[in-house]
Amino acid sequence: MNSLREGDLDVPLMEEEVLVVKEGAVMSFNFHRSLYERLVKPLLSILQPRCVEERGERVVLR
Structure with missing residues (x-):
């Protein structure tokens, strides 16, 4: 079984x-920016992620 590492989150x-x-x-959780803006961002206060990192067109929540 292959496991993903930190750098693997940059795949298209x-x-x-x-x-x-x-x-x-x-x-x-690695979202496309449009999906993040539409579905996730409005729920950030409920989700309370430890980290929100923007990577170009992707947004990563931890």
Whole structure:
């Protein structure tokens, strides 16, 4: 089984795809910016992510 590492989050993804990576007890969610703006950003106060990182057209939540 292949496991994803930190650098693997930079792979090109389709606009509606979400990449979910679990590393131990930490989960990362990698969204396209348009999907993030539409569905995730309005819920940030409820989700309370530890980190929101913008990477070009992608947004990563941890």
